[in-house]
Amino acid sequence: MNTAATPLLDRVAGPADLKAMSNSELAALAQELRQEVVSIVSQTGGHLGSSLGVIELTVALHAVFTAPFDKLIWDVGHQCYPHKVLTGRRARMHTLRQEGGVSGFCKRAESDYDPFGAGHSSTSISAALGFATARDLGQPTGDAIAVIGDGSISAGMAYEAMNNAGHAGRRLFVILNDNEMSIAPPVGAMSRYLSRLYSETPLGRLKDIAEDFESVLPGPIREGARRARQLVTGFPGGGTLFEELGFDYIGPVNGHDMNQLLQVLRAARARASGPVLIHCCTVKGKGYRPAETAADKYHGVGKFDVVSGTQQKAKANAPSYTSVFGAALCEEAARDPRVVAITAAMPAGTGVDLMQKRFPARVFDVGIAEQHAVTFAAGLAAGGTKPFCAIYSTFLQRGYDQIVHDVALQKLPVRFAIDRAGLVGADGATHAGTFDLSYLCNLPDFVVMAPGDEAELKHMVATAAGYDEGPIAFRYPRGEGMGVDLPERGQVLEIGKGRVVREGSTLALLSLGDALASSLVAAEALEARGISVTVADARFARPFDTNLVARLMSNHAALVTVEHGSEGGFGAKVLHWLARSGWLDRGIPVRTMTLPDRFIHQASPARMYVDAGMSADDIAATALNALGVASGKFGARG
Ligand SMILES: Cc1ncc(C[n+]2csc(CCOP(=O)(O)OP(=O)(O)O)c2C)c(N)n1
Ligand SMILES: CC(=O)[C@@H](O)[C@H](O)COP(=O)(O)O
Numbered sequence: 001m002n003t004a005a006t007p008l009l010d011r012v013a014g015p016a017d018l019k020a021m022s023n024s025e026l027a028a029l030a031q032e033l034r035q036e037v038v039s040i041v042s043q044t045g046g047h048l049g050s051s052l053g054v055i056e057l058t059v060a061l062h063a064v065f066t067a068p069f070d071k072l073i074w075d076v077g078h079q080c081y082p083h084k085v086l087t088g089r090r091a092r093m094h095t096l097r098q099e100g101g102v103s104g105f106c107k108r109a110e111s112d113y114d115p116f117g118a119g120h121s122s123t124s125i126s127a128a129l130g131f132a133t134a135r136d137l138g139q140p141t142g143d144a145i146a147v148i149g150d151g152s153i154s155a156g157m158a159y160e161a162m163n164n165a166g167h168a169g170r171r172l173f174v175i176l177n178d179n180e181m182s183i184a185p186p187v188g189a190m191s192r193y194l195s196r197l198y199s200e201t202p203l204g205r206l207k208d209i210a211e212d213f214e215s216v217l218p219g220p221i222r223e224g225a226r227r228a229r230q231l232v233t234g235f236p237g238g239g240t241l242f243e244e245l246g247f248d249y250i251g252p253v254n255g256h257d258m259n260q261l262l263q264v265l266r267a268a269r270a271r272a273s274g275p276v277l278i279h280c281c282t283v284k285g286k287g288y289r290p291a292e293t294a295a296d297k298y299h300g301v302g303k304f305d306v307v308s309g310t311q312q313k314a315k316a317n318a319p320s321y322t323s324v325f326g327a328a329l330c331e332e333a334a335r336d337p338r339v340v341a342i343t344a345a346m347p348a349g350t351g352v353d354l355m356q357k358r359f360p361a362r363v364f365d366v367g368i369a370e371q372h373a374v375t376f377a378a379g380l381a382a383g384g385t386k387p388f389c390a391i392y393s394t395f396l397q398r399g400y401d402q403i404v405h406d407v408a409l410q411k412l413p414v415r416f417a418i419d420r421a422g423l424v425g426a427d428g429a430t431h432a433g434t435f436d437l438s439y440l441c442n443l444p445d446f447v448v449m450a451p452g453d454e455a456e457l458k459h460m461v462a463t464a465a466g467y468d469e470g471p472i473a474f475r476y477p478r479g480e481g482m483g484v485d486l487p488e489r490g491q492v493l494e495i496g497k498g499r500v501v502r503e504g505s506t507l508a509l510l511s512l513g514d515a516l517a518s519s520l521v522a523a524e525a526l527e528a529r530g531i532s533v534t535v536a537d538a539r540f541a542r543p544f545d546t547n548l549v550a551r552l553m554s555n556h557a558a559l560v561t562v563e564h565g566s567e568g569g570f571g572a573k574v575l576h577w578l579a580r581s582g583w584l585d586r587g588i589p590v591r592t593m594t595l596p597d598r599f600i601h602q603a604s605p606a607r608m609y610v611d612a613g614m615s616a617d618d619i620a621a622t623a624l625n626a627l628g629v630a631s632g633k634f635g636a637r638g
């Protein structure tokens with residue numbers, strides 16, 4: 001528990017309590033809130049650095065605006081912990097990111113103070129404009145305020161929204177939280193531009209203040225504006241990019257100076273008639289030394305010791321799939337200079353940082369820009385290189401039209417390395433990689449693979465590297481592999497060929513990807529009940545091994561497919577084929593085990609699979625049910 005004294009925070013039951021506080025009390029409250037957030041996350045783990053950077057901003061926003069009537073929309077939502085503490089969730093924060101607990105992101109179902117859910121980035125300005133438009137159409141809604149980071153503002157959606165908002169001219173606030181960090185150091189021309197705005201104008205002096213605001217802002221700030229305008233703009237009208245898009249621009253503001261924040265927000269709130277962008281400069285990890293000095297600014301941390309900052313690390317039993325991919329990619333890159341890699345702001349998360357270190361000229365971090373990443377990869381493939389486009393399953397959803405239109409339709413050999421497939425744990429439903437099988441298996445000419453263990457992943461990287469006929473993807477889960485021996489060199493697999501892992505005679509389990517582990521456990525349990533089980537690893541979801549399926553159907557009393565993906569993926573393909581080829585008419589029971597038709601909420605991955613009805617016990621029960629139907633002698637649940 002947090003034992004530090006928090007007299008001001010203890011007086012806060014909700015944001016209304018901030019209204020009566022003086023500026024200096026609000027500044028002191030921010031310090032208490034900071035230590036509270038450090039204390040909470042030290043016990044739960046989570047996204048700490050981003051939350052610490054917006055402590056003063058959170059206090060100031062709640063002091064000036066009136067949530068939940070005013071809509072405060074946190075982009076991504078990974079910086080929302082101080083907001084949650086101030087909005088009635090303090091007592092439950094010890095359950096952060098745990099099963100049944102407080103979400104690590106904003107969630108409409110959790111609180112009226114979370115008007116719009118997130119987890120993926122760059123949606124806040126669009127959502128805020130939606131609220132502002134609803135208000136102008138007569139809905140009982142107050143101001144809409146989007147808080148978006150310098151990393152998240154690199155995505156196309158943010159510009160689509162600003163383009164629309166600038167044209168619409170509605171009263172709307174965008175707070176650009178510029179901490180010069182994404183998860184990794186930010187990249188791109190926009191990031192460079194923001195750095196110029198930041199570095200060439202002294203903090204504490206606002207530049208480019210629209211006429212309307214000038215009269216309510218202090219003299220020195222007004223003075224700085226003119227000079228800064230000349231220094232950093234370069235647009236024909238002398239405005240910032242944001243002004244050219246139709247926003248009033250205020251900034252840069254020192255996001256840790258409570259007086260300045262309050263003054264600027266109050267002025268903006270009093271005077272704005274159209275869209276306003278407030279450029280707020282902050283420090284990721286602010287006020288907690290281990291975070292400020294860490295290379296990743298404590299973006300995402302496990303539980304840690306508050307005094308030393310030392311994080312608890314669970315002992316690894318096997319290398320992670322990510323690290324196996326990263327190493328295998330490096331090996332392929334060393335062999336073939338045409339191998340290149342693309343990441344959308346996640347070099348470490350995807351494991352391409354290894355190749356980035358060895359072959360920096362062949363790794364491209366495009367920033368948070370998944371759509372661009374996919375089409376950029378398509379261009380790289382069309383241009384003769386061998387691109388590996390490494391994107392988490394959940395974020396690849398952003399690039400779906402690009403996958404269809406730019407990659408699949410043109411049959412371009414882009415290799416998709418899809419990490420975080422399946423249920424991912426504490427990040428919950430927003431980050432679950434459950435749809436990729438469904439959305440890729442329907443695309444003509446696409447090859448879709450899933451490794452049953454980390455050695456298989458190495459083979460699949462080699463297979464993808466050697467495959468030039470069209471698009472190819474492999475999807476693998478977050479976390480550790482199975483602890484199997486890794487081959488010296490990945491083998492090129494025959495496209496569309498599965499393998500039998502364990503031979504039996506009564507029941508056939510046909511698993512895809514990491515569902516192999518639970519299928520093997522289920523097989524053991526069934527064997528203990530006297531049922532002889534074959535376990536086959538499909539390896540390929542598309543094209544899948546029809547000969548193998550036909551063999552399993554002809555030699556066994558029932559077939560169960562198992563995959564860690566939503567309905568409409570591998571099992572659906574198998575079922576279609578069985579129906580079309582007439583196999584289903586022969587009366588052999590078939591079951592498809594997929595994730596259920598609902599979102600699964602945060603818990604440990606193992607618990608999420610239990611919730612999803614996909615544990616080894618569930619597989620065994622489903623198998624017994626299928627066999628019961630076949631023979632009438634197994635009366636199990638299912
Ligand atoms: C569409 C999408 N791509 C990638 C991510 C992963 N991601 C989460 S936070 C983050 C960095 C965001 O940087 P910024 O907006 O500057 O916020 P900061 O972490 O600096 O507070 C990234 C890349 C995501 N959540 N959504
Ligand atoms: C907020 C966000 O989207 C990322 O920080 C994400 O939580 C990273 O997930 P991993 O921990 O699986 O890399």
Ligand SMILES: [Mg+2]
Binds near residue numbers: 149178
């Ligand atoms: Mg940032």
